[in-house]
Amino acid sequence: MKVLVSDRISQAGIDTLEEKGVDVTYNTELSYQELLDQIGDYDGIILRSMTPLNEEVLEQATKLKVIARAGSGYDNIDVDAASKQGIIVLNTPGQNTISAAEQTMALMLAVARNVPQAHNALQDLVWDRNKYMGVELNNKTLGIIGLGRVGGNVAKRAKSFNMEVIANDPYIPAKRGRKLGVELVDLEEILERSDFISLHTPLTEETEHILSTEEFSKMKDGVRVINVARGKNVDHVALYKAIKAGKVVGAALDVHEEEPINEDYSLLDLEEVILAPHLGGTTVEAMDNVSIDAARQLLNVLLDEQLPRTPLNVPIIKPAEMNLIKPYIKLGEKLGGFYSGWIGGRIEQVEVIYQGDIAKQDVEPVTTSLLKGLLKPILDENINLVNASLVARERGIEIIETKSETSDKYSSLITVKIKNNGSTKTISGTVFDEQDIRIVNIDNYGIDLIPEGSLLITDHQDQPGIVGELGTLLGENGINIASMQLGRNRAGGDAVMVLNIDQEGEEKLQEKILEIDGMLDVSIFTL
Structure with missing residues (x-):
């Protein structure tokens, strides 16, 4: 690997x-x-x-x-x-929240007190205390755009400097603001009231250039801007113009629209701007x-082969919830794989019915796992939990998901109804004792099957001699039967038989089984 x-x-x-x-x-x-x-x-x-x-x-x-x-x-x-x-x-x-918050405070203090500029002057033996006079953070208003993990930690630290902290974040509830001692306001008010503005948002269509020409024009004169979030949150051309116009008196940027920067970066020419090479998370x-x-x-x-804790393109499940649904994720894949081995062919519609306790959980990973099991054996593609739903929909498969918190027989039951060429097949499964996965129903035939290893499934007439003939044929081909499940709709009617076998045998075995009197269909596959 x-x-x-x-x-x-x-x-x-x-x-x-x-x-x-x-x-x-x-x-x-x-x-x-x-x-x-x-x-x-x-x-x-x-x-x-x-x-x-x-x-x-x-x-x-x-x-x-x-x-x-x-x-x-x-x-x-x-x-x-x-x-x-x-x-x-x-x-x-x-994992780097504290580092990014501390970098924000470092840059805020540096831009308030002109620390790098004064240092650079001393490197040239220029002693000019008046030129590098700064301002205090005390009693200033800090406007935070984005009150997530980093923004929240910046707010706490700014409060310790006796700053008034206001914030804009449309996805944060008011109770979080109250807990942090932060007033939640709209973006317009951030621009109008703030002495310092600090950005802590992800880069989205909404936040790209969230500070640009129009926003700078609405800020109070003498504002200072800090960005330790995403470079494209700030339009650096508009920032350059705002600084040259005297609207913004200082800026400290840890991130930049293009990284690494080059000699054409206009902000390099401005002494009012402090630049750092994306050091927000760069601490030991x-x-x-x-x-x-x-x-x-x-x-x-x-x-x-587990879902990661913090995925970006698969469902995010909290650890406690994952422990509850993990065996059902496995069951979902087994149900899908069982159908593919049993029937296969073109699939028109997949309906997944969740009943009982499992219906109270976020079952999206279970449905995705089921689709993975369903598609992987029949498509020549890399099908997994990331792309299974996408591939299914691209191929025109309709996916229906329903829930009911009641179940007649089992504490939790997953039923899959799959439509193929106008006919519908049904498979149901459950989990016993948290890890014991079983298939308990096939097309209304009650069974109790452990979905593992090599399986042999028959559709046949319920008549004497079929089970014996099949057993003899398997024995003659050196195939041992590990377990057997039988179901029928009525005496002498249609019946199903599911066998766990130790190995699949030769391809011609299927043809020999179909020659047994009363045998209608047979499938042999491995889960």
């Missing part, structure tokens, strides 16, 4: 991988062409913000199963392209945290 580490992470993350026997390539100097040429050799990649995983690169990543971003931002990863190829993308939010502690977390989540995907 090979993993590429293409951006700088801590040795602790690399050690975490190597302790599990992973073959790690650590190369932070890959050119774009080298990345294109080599990405197809790896099962996983850990990166930060500098490696471009765009659609062109991902098209070459034929073996890649997981992308782990050691950090929170993922602007350099084409998540949609990864999803189409079934590649899990994860990040490590929260944060690097260890994000590196270890990225490595562990990547290992969970590659070795244990």
